[in-house]
Amino acid sequence: MTDFLQTLNDAQREAVTATEGVVRVLAGAGSGKTRALSHRFAWLVNEAGLLPENLLCVTFTNKSANEMRQRIHLLTGDNDTGYICTFHSFCVSVLQEDSHAVQYPKRFLVLDNSDIDAMLQIIYEERGLTLRDMTFGDARDMIEVEKLFRRPDYYKDMIAMPLETLHAKYREAVSTRDIVFYGYIYQEKKCFGLDYNDLIKFTLYIFQEHAEIRQKWQQRLEYIMIDEFQDIDSLQYELMRVLCGYHGNLFVVGDPDQTIYTWRGADGRYLMELDRRFSGVKTVMMMQNYRSTPQILRAVNSLIEKNRNRIPKELIPTLPEGERPRFYFGENSEQESRWIADEIQRLRGVGERCGDMAILYRAHYVTRTVEEALRRAQIPYTIYSGASFFDRREVKDALSYLRMIAYQDDLAFLRVANVPRRNLGQKRMAFLREYAAAHACTLYTALKENLDAEALRGTKARSFVELVERFSASYHGKPVSEVLSAVVNESGLEKMLRTEGSQERLDNLAELKQSVYEYEVSCGEECTLEDYLAHVALFTNADTAEQGDKVKLMTVHAAKGLEFPTVFLCGMDEGIFPSRKVKTLPGMEEERRLAFVAMTRAERRLILTGSGGRNHDGSPRFPSRFVLDIDPALLDYVLPPEEGLIHTARSYIENSSRALKSGEEGSLLPAGQRVNHAMFGAGTILEADEKRGSYLVKFDRLDTPRRLSARAKLETI
Numbered sequence: 123m124t125d126f127l128q129t130l131n132d133a134q135r136e137a138v139t140a141t142e143g144v145v146r147v148l149a150g151a152g153s154g155k156t157r158a159l160s161h162r163f164a165w166l167v168n169e170a171g172l173l174p175e176n177l178l179c180v181t182f183t184n185k186s187a188n189e190m191r192q193r194i195h196l197l198t199g200d201n202d203t204g205y206i207c208t209f210h211s212f213c214v215s216v217l218q219e220d221s222h223a224v225q226y227p228k229r230f231l232v233l234d235n236s237d238i239d240a241m242l243q244i245i246y247e248e249r250g251l252t253l254r255d256m257t258f259g260d261a262r263d264m265i266e267v268e269k270l271f272r273r274p275d276y277y278k279d280m281i282a283m284p285l286e287t288l289h290a291k292y293r294e295a296v297s298t299r300d301i302v303f304y305g306y307i308y309q310e311k312k313c314f315g316l317d318y319n320d321l322i323k324f325t326l327y328i329f330q331e332h333a334e335i336r337q338k339w340q341q342r343l344e345y346i347m348i349d350e351f352q353d354i355d356s357l358q359y360e361l362m363r364v365l366c367g368y369h370g371n372l373f374v375v376g377d378p379d380q381t382i383y384t385w386r387g388a389d390g391r392y393l394m395e396l397d398r399r400f401s402g403v404k405t406v407m408m409m410q411n412y413r414s415t416p417q418i419l420r421a422v423n424s425l426i427e428k429n430r431n432r433i434p435k436e437l438i439p440t441l442p443e444g445e446r447p448r449f450y451f452g453e454n455s456e457q458e459s460r461w462i463a464d465e466i467q468r469l470r471g472v473g474e475r476c477g478d479m480a481i482l483y484r485a486h487y488v489t490r491t492v493e494e495a496l497r498r499a500q501i502p503y504t505i506y507s508g509a510s511f512f513d514r515r516e517v518k519d520a521l522s523y524l525r526m527i528a529y530q531d532d533l534a535f536l537r538v539a540n541v542p543r544r545n546l547g548q549k550r551m552a553f554l555r556e557y558a559a560a561h562a563c564t565l566y567t568a569l570k571e572n573l574d575a576e577a578l579r580g581t582k583a584r585s586f587v588e589l590v591e592r593f594s595a596s597y598h599g600k601p602v603s604e605v606l607s608a609v610v611n612e613s614g615l616e617k618m619l620r621t622e623g624s625q626e627r628l629d630n631l632a633e634l635k636q637s638v639y640e641y642e643v644s645c646g647e648e649c650t651l652e653d654y655l656a657h658v659a660l661f662t663n664a665d666t667a668e669q670g671d672k673v674k675l676m677t678v679h680a681a682k683g684l685e686f687p688t689v690f691l692c693g694m695d696e697g698i699f700p701s702r703k704v705k706t707l708p709g710m711e712e713e714r715r716l717a718f719v720a721m722t723r724a725e726r727r728l729i730l731t732g733s734g735g736r737n738h739d740g741s742p743r744f745p746s747r748f749v750l751d752i753d754p755a756l757l758d759y760v761l762p763p764e765e766g767l768i769h770t771a772r773s774y775i776e777n778s779s780r781a782l783k784s785g786e787e788g789s790l791l792p793a794g795q796r797v798n799h800a801m802f803g804a805g806t807i808l809e810a811d812e813k814r815g816s817y818l819v820k821f822d823r824l825d826t827p828r829r830l831s832a833r834a835k836l837e838t839i
Contacts, residue, residue, distance in 0.1 A: 353381070
């Protein structure tokens with residue numbers, strides 16, 4: 123165990139061995155926080171003798187959970203690695219054990235975005251809605267907002283209301299919002315499905331209403347560890363607070379300077395103010411950086427120190443000296459993109475791999491000219507976005523067959539009942555829908571009960587039902603990989619793909635089989651079909667990545683948690699990065715944190731690029747304030763900037779910064795306040811408009827009031 127600790131630096135060792143109470147680790151980018159977390163888990167198991175089943179380690183992606191599990195297995199030699207999972211995966215475990223408390227079966231369905239879209243399609247067809255009424259994207263956002271803010275107790279309706287009552291509320295709804303919302307929760311309950319937000323809300327409801335279940339989980343989880351704590355939202359924080367309510371052992375790791383998800387609910391204050399929320403908090407600072415060269419770290423330290431709302435700290439280099447970050451500013455975006463392509467070719471000429479390079483950007487639209495330049499130069503690249511592996515058609519079809527075996531839910535049925543073709547077209551599906559609605563049953567049950575009906579004559583419905591029934595009766599106890607291989611073969615899905623001649627789709631099917639096998643290896647004998655389906659439903663784009671020797675293009679948000687030997691950060695212009703949509707000081711600080719995250723992805727080489735011209739809104743393009751935030755002595759300009767450019771840019775930035783609102787209610791001077799204006803003299807504020815960021819002021823020597831921006835220089839008197 124002494125050797126085990128000697129592989130850690132002093133701060134990591136302090137974090138690993140601080141076992142009792144609340145421990146907050148402020149871990150800078152590249153400081154080895156995953157190493158500290160995995161070693162602390164192993165320390166508790168190997169040295170303290172704790173059982174892995176009594177430890178919870180929360181990460182924010184399934185990919186990082188799998189990596190953590192592998193590291194801990196190597197450190198402990200134990201196949202049982204306890205609860206190492208995301209918040210949502212942990213809630214699946216709770217609900218699989220205690221869903222009876224909310225009248226849901228253990229075999230409930232975890233819904234992903236494609237399932238939600240399939241439900242919306244049903245609702246729109248039933249109620250005659252079109253995408254003009256509300257797009258699916260807007261509908262998904264609306265449902266999330268309704269659940270979190272406008273109707274936060276919706277889950278009580280899902281639990282308490284009989285299905286018929288929910289259906290009646292849906293049929294009686296008049297507004298598009300109510301139709302979509304009640305139609306959605308009706309469809310959810312109909313197939314016993316839960317989406318991401320439901321998983322945490324239902325778990326919290328169980329803990330709130332059933333003290334014995336809450337106490338069971340509190341006593342079971344003796345030590346709780348949470349990674350990326352700056353990304354935690356209010357629901358996750360409440361779940362964490364409940365879980366550590368018995369033993370009081372909480373270990374959180376995070377970096378306030380990497381809080382970049384406030385737009386989806388993350389609140390960095392939970393990390394920054396942890397010592398105010400809990401007593402006796404021990405704080406450990408892990409600042410030694412093992413990723414980037416000293417030159418890169420000096421530049422990013424210089425950038426992030428411009429933020430006011432942060433815990434002061436600096437990344438400490440451990441690697442040898444390297445080259446200074448560079449900034450290239452082209453005449454226009456086409457010239458900027460050509461220069462990036464030329465620089466990549468130059469690096470390839472000295473032996474650098476394309477796969478070691480990443481081009482990061484604030485928004486996808488920036489990539490148009492970059493992609494054109496890469497194609498012209500015949501540089502292979504891949505865009506790290508788009509369809510997740512598990513959303514690809516053939517993969518989704520195979521998973522839907524597995525869902526038919528385990529759940530026979532309507533969504534899976536609609537997807538594969540006619541794949542391969544079984545003559546179950548729209549008219550026959552309409553017949554099944556009418557029967558299912560009249561008899562309050564699933565579409566699959568409707569099919570089973572009507573195999574001899576005239577409407578289904580000439581179809582292959584019977585062979586489909588026989589396939590599902592045979593597998594449903596025999597899958598228990600069998601390896602999931604074996605069930606998958608058999609069902610894609612016997613259903614005709616694999617044969618259909620071979621007939622189509624799509625090798626890429628067949629390769630994807632083979633990759634799915636490999637993923638099932640790897641999941642079985644990581645879970646051991648406990649792996650069930652239901653476990654795997656829940657696991658896959660919680661996967662996101664952040665959990666999969668394209669392989670191969672290609673330059674990787676991705677947004678900065680997508681790059682979080684990754685690292686590359688060479689990073690190009692393009693579009694470093696005012697109005698692009700920072701985004702022109704930023705209207706508040708907190709928003710600007712988040713943009714600066716986002717730039718910090720982007721730059722700390724670089725290991726050996728950091729190259730910033732921007733260009734002149736004009737933005738989409740007609741505003742002139744100047745070098746980003748985040749470039750100018752870096753001490754000029756720490757940054758090399760590829761081309762000397764045009765005379766006066768930097769001075770003009772700084773003046774433009776200073777003026778636009780005055781328009782930024784504080785972002786806090788009550789930040790303006792109150793109505794009734796006496797003020798003095800350099801031009802208009804003394805006056806009284808009649809109105810302070812927080813939303814518009816303006817004042818209405820009646821000046822003593824003017825007959826009529828004036829509407830002034832909040833950035834106007836008003837002195838209180």
